[in-house]
Amino acid sequence: MDTCYCGNPKLYADCCAKIHQDINKATTAEELMRSRYTAYVLAKGDYLMKSHHTTTRPTQDKKNIVRWTKSVQWIKLEVITTQKGAAKDTEGTVAFKAFYYDKQGLQMIHETSKFVKQYGHWVYLGEA
Numbered sequence: 123m124d125t126c127y128c129g130n131p132k133l134y135a136d137c138c139a140k141i142h143q144d145i146n147k148a149t150t151a152e153e154l155m156r157s158r159y160t161a162y163v164l165a166k167g168d169y170l171m172k173s174h175h176t177t178t179r180p181t182q183d184k185k186n187i188v189r190w191t192k193s194v195q196w197i198k199l200e201v202i203t204t205q206k207g208a209a210k211d212t213e214g215t216v217a218f219k220a221f222y223y224d225k226q227g228l229q230m231i232h233e234t235s236k237f238v239k240q241y242g243h244w245v246y247l248g249e250a
């Protein structure tokens with residue numbers, strides 16, 4: 123299947139994997155957001171921390187986040203809208219829905235996320 127976990131119509135190796143290897147490869151806020159979704163799917167705790175702004179980074183919760191994401195079954199990501207967040211911008215927002223199954227059944231996260239640049243690359247700041 124030539125679809126990345128994030129939903130882009132290309133292989134993971136040609137999509138989020140490149141960003142997981144080098145966070146500077148995320149040229150837009152949406153790409154960074156998609157790479158974070160894929161990092162949840164693959165339980166990449168280190169990348170979830172690295173792609174989080176240092177002032178809001180939940181370092182203490184890293185183990186719990188990894189444990190939780192391994193306990194659910196991710197289904198898909200839907201990006202709804204983006205505002206700014208282009209390569210030339212320094213901030214942007216991405217509204218999305220992420221679907222997964224847990225023991226209770228189908229769950230959905232609906233969030234508008236704020237992204238900014240820190241150390242020259244995009245990071246997740248928090249809910250907008």
Ligand SMILES: [Zn+2]
Pocket residue numbers: 126127128129130134137138139156157160
């Ligand atoms: Zn991807």
